[in-house]
Amino acid sequence: MAIENWVGKELETLTAFRRDLHQNPELLYDTVRTAATVAEALRAAGVDEVVEGIGRTGVVGVIHGHSNKSGRMIGLRADMDALPINEATGKPWASKVPGKMHACGHDGHTTMLLGAAKHLAQSRAFDGTVIVIFQPAEEGGAGARAMIEDGLFTRWPCNEVYGMHNRPGMPVGEFTIAPGPIMGSVDEVRITIEGRGGHAAKPNETIDPLPVAATIIQSVQTIASRTIDPMDNAVVSLCTMQAGNAFNVIPQTAEITGTVRALREEVRDQVEARLKSLVENIASGFGATGKVDYIRHYPVTVNHERETDLAAQAAQEVAGVDRVDLEMAPVLGGEDFSFMLNEVPGAMINIGNGPSAGLHHPEYDFDDDVIGWGCSYWTTLVRQRLPAA
Ligand code: NI
Numbered sequence: 001m002a003i004e005n006w007v008g009k010e011l012e013t014l015t016a017f018r019r020d021l022h023q024n025p026e027l028l029y030d031t032v033r034t035a036a037t038v039a040e041a042l043r044a045a046g047v048d049e050v051v052e053g054i055g056r057t058g059v060v061g062v063i064h065g066h067s068n069k070s071g072r073m074i075g076l077r078a079d080m081d082a083l084p085i086n087e088a089t090g091k092p093w094a095s096k097v098p099g100k101m102h103a104c105g106h107d108g109h110t111t112m113l114l115g116a117a118k119h120l121a122q123s124r125a126f127d128g129t130v131i132v133i134f135q136p137a138e139e140g141g142a143g144a145r146a147m148i149e150d151g152l153f154t155r156w157p158c159n160e161v162y163g164m165h166n167r168p169g170m171p172v173g174e175f176t177i178a179p180g181p182i183m184g185s186v187d188e189v190r191i192t193i194e195g196r197g198g199h200a201a202k203p204n205e206t207i208d209p210l211p212v213a214a215t216i217i218q219s220v221q222t223i224a225s226r227t228i229d230p231m232d233n234a235v236v237s238l239c240t241m242q243a244g245n246a247f248n249v250i251p252q253t254a255e256i257t258g259t260v261r262a263l264r265e266e267v268r269d270q271v272e273a274r275l276k277s278l279v280e281n282i283a284s285g286f287g288a289t290g291k292v293d294y295i296r297h298y299p300v301t302v303n304h305e306r307e308t309d310l311a312a313q314a315a316q317e318v319a320g321v322d323r324v325d326l327e328m329a330p331v332l333g334g335e336d337f338s339f340m341l342n343e344v345p346g347a348m349i350n351i352g353n354g355p356s357a358g359l360h361h362p363e364y365d366f367d368d369d370v371i372g373w374g375c376s377y378w379t380t381l382v383r384q385r386l387p388a389a
Helices: 005-021 033-042 106-123 143-149 208-226 265-285 304-318 337-341 370-385
Strands: 050-052 056-065 073-079 127-133 160-167 181-182 185-194 232-241 255-262 290-300 301-303 346-352
Touching: 005 033, 005 290, 033 050, 033 056, 033 127, 033 208, 033 346, 050 181, 050 232, 056 106, 056 143, 056 370, 073 106, 073 143, 073 337, 106 127, 106 337, 106 370, 127 143, 143 337, 160 304, 160 337, 181 232, 181 255, 185 232, 208 232, 208 255, 208 265, 232 265, 255 265, 265 290, 301 304, 301 337, 301 346, 304 370, 337 346
Parallel strands: 073 127, 073 160, 160 346
Antiparallel strands: 050 056, 056 127, 181 301, 185 255, 185 290, 232 255
16 A cells, blocks of 8 residues: 555656646647647657657557456546636746646646556566547536547447546545546536517517516526435536626627536436426517527436445555545536546546645646556556556
């Protein structure tokens, strides 16, 4: 139980690698420099095959073990993209790019998986094949889906796939995981209300979209409280409204946008159907028309039971049984590793990042002491899942 020995001699290099990524954050699919840096490091480490350009800027590394008697293949995944945030940490390795920042620690995720890949390529002490997956566009761009659509799992048919995210507020050296739904679906809602514009002094000659919008905003509050089973979870947050541009003109249209989160796909379907029904019927009651564009971004992130146990076992070997919480509480934030978990059995684990500011905060800080724990988790997981024959 501890950080694995091999990490010691790599830690300085990996920390420098992480800080270089941190200084040079890139958004969504524009992770060109990051992907090139990762690919170069994988090649330098002797990874057997390095394929760039999967899902636009995704990178895949293939590492064969000493033997392949089992014929088994497991995928380990990290995300590479940053966020449109102005960094406020004041650290010497702070972002050099105004308005962009690794505020979710994906630089750390990338570094930990790279460290593990280096070690696996050197030691080869496993039976089977390890695929290291570096994806772009986790922050809203569905980079995981792009890689899957680009043939990720048909070219490399993984038996299992694993992901890891850091967690501020949990001590370094601790892990948390749970089976089942751990993160919410993420959907976008765009409501358009079409009325009939006209003179503010002659409302009788118009169909004012504003009272329609107001009624819709009030009414959707009943979805979570009156439509969904109280033992389920759903969030409907309407966050913008645009209508009109003059104090004496009744506008023709009103637009509302928002987001829906759920922890079960059935609940997601229920919210969508109810939302559409409310908007269309309320609008028509006023003589207007209401339309909902319901855009499904990320599915619910569902950890598979068996692979959750297996991931927990690896974490327990690294951190000790007492430092792995097996009852991680679900949250309604989203994670596009969900797309991979819908294709291949697997699990996502959270790793403690100490007392940092929260994810997506300008003062968020990835603790480089996490690197050793994350690297050890990955290589322990490989040793357990692909035992040397
Ligand atoms: Ni993240």
